[in-house]
Amino acid sequence: MSQAVTNNLEAFWMPFTANRQFKKNPRMLVGAKDMHYTAADGRQILDGTAGLWCCNAGHGRPKVVEAIQKQAAELDYAPAFQMGHPKAFELAARLSAMMPKPLDHVFFTNSGSESVETALKTAIAYHRAKGNAAKTRLIGRQRGYHGVNFGGISVGGISGNRKMFGSLLTGVDHIRDTHDIERNAFTRGQPEHGAEFADDLLNVIKLHDASTIAAVIVEPMAGSTGVLIPPKGYLERLRKICDDNDILLIFDEVITGFGRLGSAFAVDHFGVVPDMVTTAKGLTSGTVPMGAVFVSSSIYEAFMQGPEHMIEFFHGYTYSGHPLACAAALGTLDTYEDEGLMTRGAELADHWADALHSLKDHPHVIDIRNMGLIGAVELEPIAGEPTKRAFSAFLKAFEEGLMIRTTGDIIALSPPLIISRAQIDEVFGILGKVLKAID
Ligand code: PMP
Numbered sequence: 001m002s003q004a005v006t007n008n009l010e011a012f013w014m015p016f017t018a019n020r021q022f023k024k025n026p027r028m029l030v031g032a033k034d035m036h037y038t039a040a041d042g043r044q045i046l047d048g049t050a051g052l053w054c055c056n057a058g059h060g061r062p063k064v065v066e067a068i069q070k071q072a073a074e075l076d077y078a079p080a081f082q083m084g085h086p087k088a089f090e091l092a093a094r095l096s097a098m099m100p101k102p103l104d105h106v107f108f109t110n111s112g113s114e115s116v117e118t119a120l121k122t123a124i125a126y127h128r129a130k131g132n133a134a135k136t137r138l139i140g141r142q143r144g145y146h147g148v149n150f151g152g153i154s155v156g157g158i159s160g161n162r163k164m165f166g167s168l169l170t171g172v173d174h175i176r177d178t179h180d181i182e183r184n185a186f187t188r189g190q191p192e193h194g195a196e197f198a199d200d201l202l203n204v205i206k207l208h209d210a211s212t213i214a215a216v217i218v219e220p221m222a223g224s225t226g227v228l229i230p231p232k233g234y235l236e237r238l239r240k241i242c243d244d245n246d247i248l249l250i251f252d253e254v255i256t257g258f259g260r261l262g263s264a265f266a267v268d269h270f271g272v273v274p275d276m277v278t279t280a281k282g283l284t285s286g287t288v289p290m291g292a293v294f295v296s297s298s299i300y301e302a303f304m305q306g307p308e309h310m311i312e313f314f315h316g317y318t319y320s321g322h323p324l325a326c327a328a329a330l331g332t333l334d335t336y337e338d339e340g341l342m343t344r345g346a347e348l349a350d351h352w353a354d355a356l357h358s359l360k361d362h363p364h365v366i367d368i369r370n371m372g373l374i375g376a377v378e379l380e381p382i383a384g385e386p387t388k389r390a391f392s393a394f395l396k397a398f399e400e401g402l403m404i405r406t407t408g409d410i411i412a413l414s415p416p417l418i419i420s421r422a423q424i425d426e427v428f429g430i431l432g433k434v435l436k437a438i439d
Contacts, residue, residue, distance in 0.1 A: 027398055032059035035416055035423055037403065045398065048427050049405045050416045053223055053255045054286030057335045058416040064287055067331030071324050080108075080320040088321035091329050095292060098264050100273050105300040107313075108321040109291035112254035112280035113147025116217070118293045119276045120151040121315055123215035123248045126299050129306030135246075136171055137208055139201065139216040143177035145224035146217060146252055146278075155217050158225065173208065175200035175216075179228050181367045181378065186360060187229070188353050189371055194231030198238045210245035215275075220266035223255035226410040227369050227376030235272040242275075248299075249274040254291070258282025259336065259417050261372035262346030269372070275299060285332045290325035341417040345372035351421050355428040356413070362435040364389060373419070377411040377431070382439075392438045393431075402430040 009023045029045070031038035035058055037045040050056055057064065071087070078085040092106040107122075109115045120138055127135035140146065140155030147153075153162050154169035157177065162168060176197050184191035201216060220235060222228040242249040256266040257279040263269045267277060276299065280291035303310055319325070336342050345352075349372055356375040357368050367378040379389050390406035397404045405412045415427065 034058045034060065035419060043401060046402050046423065046426060046430070048397075048403050048413050048415050048431075050282075050414050051286045052281070052405070053260070053414045054281035056258050056260065056282040056417050057285040057332055057339075057341060058418040061285065061331075061335050063335050063338075064285060064328055064331040067327040067334075068288060068324055071327030075323045078323055080316060080318060080322075085321075085323055085326075087323060087326035087330060091321075091326045091333075092292075094330070094333060096294070099277065099294050100267055102297040103267070103273065103277060103294040104297050105295045107293045107295065108317075108325075109280070109293065110289045110317055110319050110322070110325070111147070111291050112252075112278065113149045113152050114317065115254065115278035115280055115291035115293050116146040116152040116155075116252060117149050118291075118315065119217070119250045119252075119278050119295075120155065120215065122276065122293070122295060122299065122313075123250065125310065125313070125315075126248065126302050127214050129302045129310045132211070132246075134212055135214045137213045138169070138172050139204055139213060139247075140172065140174050141177045141218055141222075142174050143179055143222060143225035143228065144174075144217070144219060144252075145222065146219075147254070171212075173204050175204060177222065177225070177228060178231055178234060179226065180231075184231070185367045186357070187369065188357065190229055191231045195233035195237055197231070198234050198241065201238060201241045205241070205245055205247075210247060213245070213247050215248040215250055216242060217250040217252055219252045219255065220270060220272075221256050221261065221371060221374070223374070223412065223414070224407055226378065226407055227374055227412050229369050229371050230270065235270050239272050239274070248276065250276045250278065252278045254278055254280045255374075255414070258285075258332075259342045259345055259372075260374055260414060262343060262349055263372075264342045283332065284325060284328040285335070287332070288322070288325040288328040289319075290322070290329055336417075339418070344417045348373060348419070348421070348424065352424055355424050358428060359432055359435065362432060364435065364438070373415060373417060375413045377413075377435075379409045379411065381409040389438060393434050396434045396437055397430060400430045400434060402427060402434075404431070 028040035029037045030040050095106050096104040124136050142157040144157045146156045154172045178194045178197050183193040251274040261269045275296045277294040284290045353370045356370050364379040366380050369376045390409045394406045
């Protein structure tokens with residue numbers, strides 16, 4: 001490894017990483033093109049995770065690179081408040097045309113976490129604008145991941161992400177997640193059992209009364225907590241309960257957005273339309289930080305026609321609709337369109353599922369889940385040492401030239417949508433070898 005790469009590892013406090021362990025044996029990436037990363041030692045690493053579930057168009061794609069370069073030279077920054085630039089409007093119009101009605105307005109952020117905070121604040125302010133100021137309570141799920149800001153960790157359900165940070169937001173409750181491998185193990189696609197988990201919401205309503213509840217936020221398919229595919233009928237049931245009780249339904253599509261499930265959004269895939277959709281990641285294929293929140297026309301209109309003091313939404317970021325991010329997103333959408341990437345996950349779904357489920361009888365495997373171009377292999381945890389087995393698989397896979405992601409003892413896979421059938425076979429060939437090699 002060259003000095004330039006290893007010179008000083010101390011200063012950077014790395015997120016979600018055991019820093020001491022990493023710095024003893026750093027895994028450095030120095031380049032990326034299409035389906036591969038280049039490691040500092042020159043090895044090609046097959047990207048089995050699209051970076052962090054974000055580089056959906058693959059790496060170093062010409063239209064995206066050119067768009068960013070051109071924009072940096074032309075208009076590097078424009079204030080986001082009381083000022084505009086054409087690409088932000090163009091992008092919002094193009095995005096809203098991709099979403100089913102009535103999700104036809106778009107608010108820009110810089111990340112998934114900011115999209116979530118924006119949606120939660122919008123939900124509370126919306127009810128206030130409608131004269132229902134008591135509707136403030138937010139409902140999440142036990143195995144939910146909604147980023148790392150205070151709203152997101154409050155509605156989220158990952159204890160590790162919450163316990164260091166005090167009492168969090170008040171007025172938050174959780175319903176159960178749909179992880180149920182006793183009934184649904186090794187299901188391909190949507191599991192049969194579990195629609196009734198949605199009825200937990202009825203209990204929460206009984207407890208707190210609908211007049212105090214603003215919104216429910218769920219990942220239509222939970223990614224970071226282990227690729228949990230919604231049971232048949234579950235999302236439909238949540239939608240109905242929300243409708244019956246004037247509760248907004250928010251889909252967190254930070255992972256599922258932009259082609260992951262074989263359609264542009266999970267909204268299309270499941271045919272259930274929420275009141276808001278949070279996105280980020282695939283919006284720019286991971287190249288420039290950006291997020292977007294889709295809101296329904298009735299939410300937007302509630303502000304536009306609401307009380308005088310709410311016509312301006314007192315929320316936004318210095319970099320909302322940043323010109324470089326907008327250019328990157330437009331270049332990304334062009335690439336998705338030119339190459340048919342929004343439906344490629346559907347075309348490859350059977351090949352992907354066959355290859356993934358061929359790992360069924362490998363050592364330690366207790367469940368496999370899939371949909372579109374996403375998959376999970378759940379491993380039996382080593383008693384008293386949760387996460388250790390999957391993490392050894394992660395290290396071994398990197399050694400073997402494959403990038404995977406682990407969460408607890410679950411291996412998650414979500415390659416760029418440009419992956420070929422041969423590369424899918426390569427991913428599972430390496431993973432099979434890894435599972436046989438670890439304890
Ligand atoms: N929501 C979901 C569903 C996510 O998967 C993530 C990131 N994995 C986030 C929010 C947070 O996104 P970011 O890391 O860009 O803040």
